[in-house]
Amino acid sequence: MTTSLLIDALKSHGHAIKSGHNPTVFACNQLIHLYSKHGLIKDACKVFDEMPDRNVFTWNAIISAHIKSNNLDQSELLFDAAPHRDSVTYNSMLSGYANSEGYETKAFGLFKQMHSVRHDARVDEFSLTRMCNLAAKLRNSLYGKQLHSFMVKTGNDLSGFAVSALVDMYSKSGCFNEAYNAFNGCNHGSVDVVSKNAFVAACFREGNVEMAMEVFTNRGELNDVVSWNTVITGHAQNGLDKNAIELARCMDENGFIWNEHTFTSVLNACSSLKCLSLGKELHARILKQTTINLNSNPFISSGMVDVYCKCGNMKYAESIHSRYGSNNMFSASSMITGYSSQQKVSQARNIFDSLTLKTPVVWSAMFSGYLNCNCCENVFELFHILNQQQTSVVVPDDSVWCSLLGACGMQAVIDPGKQIHGYILRTRIQTNVKTVSSLIDMYSKCGNIQYALRIFKRAEVKDSVMYNVMMSGFAHHGYEQQAFDLFDEMVKDGFTPDEVTFIAILSACRHSGVVKTGEEYFRSMTERYNLTPEIDHYACMIDLYGRANELKQAMEFMRKVPIELDVVILGTFLSACKLHSNLELAHEVEEEVLRIGGESGTRYVQLANVYASEARWDDMGRIRKQMRGNEAGKTAGCSWVHVGSKVHSFTSGDSSRFENESLCSVLQFLIMEMNEKQEIQICS
């Protein structure tokens, strides 16, 4: 039966009842309930208004009807006006308050009132579980514990409703052990599926996948669609995306039909895996399944958009976004991130500008997008726009600070970085560990390793990213020993080194030329930490051998790299050949260099320079000729300084500016400062 047919049927039903000579109060109450259930609040009100007699059921029905239609103020008016009130009236109102944003205080007030005077509305299991849900929503375990005590005292702690509410409250407010006790303290034989699902979700929240699956599997006959969705989501949230997909297929095989929650989680796992074929399969499935469509739920359309964005298929993403998700913030932020990851920053900005209402998620996506595209000036410009917003709804959050600090680091401009740091300190806003890492990185990249270290030492909460940032800072500033010490400290403090840690530590090795140490770290990467070296790690090792004039080993190592060599690796090797005047080995890789790196002019120039440095003009000429044939060109790398509002850039060997006396003296000063390596210690 379609919705309109249903509504017609309801209305004629209502008409029949009302046209009867004496519709009973009971019949009218039923009608109010029916209308409300189908979203026909106006019809429900009409019945209520026209009733000559009403009883407590009537008042409860109309109050609930208004709560259901999200009109809390109207239900409040009726609650106050009601001549009869019982515990159902109170509990309905309590539910309304507890579920709505901004009415939490009223919920507490009403609950307190129930404790005191009314003898017709005592606190019961309904009220207690509702308050438990509120404590869960507010993540307030202290209040939750008080409720729990009261529940035990009044014998209201053992039903399925009570157990699920307690498990959920404890888990969401970060007390897994209490959730465990609440679940295991009840009689296991009578555990119902909702409590079980709540506890499985609690285990996943705690990261205990093993326990979650044990509970899920135990008494599997209880499992329902929510149970399956819980384990699928749980795996996806714990980074086990492949398992999440497998479980979803398993759910199919067990005869459970995917619902909106299932699709949302599977889409989420699919976008993490960046698997386009699976994405297309899911898309087809959504189009085919009659109970679901892209329009039925914003989670589904934005999830689908996100999958296509992560897979780089912006055409498909755009078609779904423009049709179903143009006002959805999650869909929009996926689009912004998707376009930025392809360096299409103006398309990203178009999506951003098309939104009338911008949430912090969208702002943060645009900030990161600009940073990703190296558009530092746009990062600052966007911050300016953010500050000019009339509404104070969006305040800069950690992700905004990270983007701004990232832009400062990228441009090596310390002053705006210091201003942001100062702002954070002055306003005493709470910052998370990511912002602290960004501050460390900013100071390090702007040349002030002392400040970076000071912030690192003072950070109360550290994570492995923060260690990596600090370690890279040490490596770049030539404090190799400190980098090695920090590596040990990181391990001692219980953090596991990851791929980025090894980039930092191998960089430290190559800068200090400690081949043996580098080899040991590289070995430990696979043998001890079970990590797979990536192209950058191999590049570090080749550079390490190359700088130490162990070109034969470099060559040998290069031949053993299990992935295809890239231009960076070959370029690194060529630099070493030039440094140690080894033309023979340069010759050996020449063909490969030009095959892989031929598209950009960089490698041609590099190769030509190797020959030129040894006055091998014929070889150099040969390469230059090929270069012209390929229309290759090389953009010169440069350094720059900010003086006032001007940026002065310098390329290697450019002496045209040295006529400027003040510039010369600044340069001398800088050289002096660089030579005086400052003493720093990492242990306080």
Added chain:
DNA sequence: GTAGGGTTAG
């Protein structure tokens, strides 16, 4: 004879 409560997605 009516009405109020729990679990899974940003």
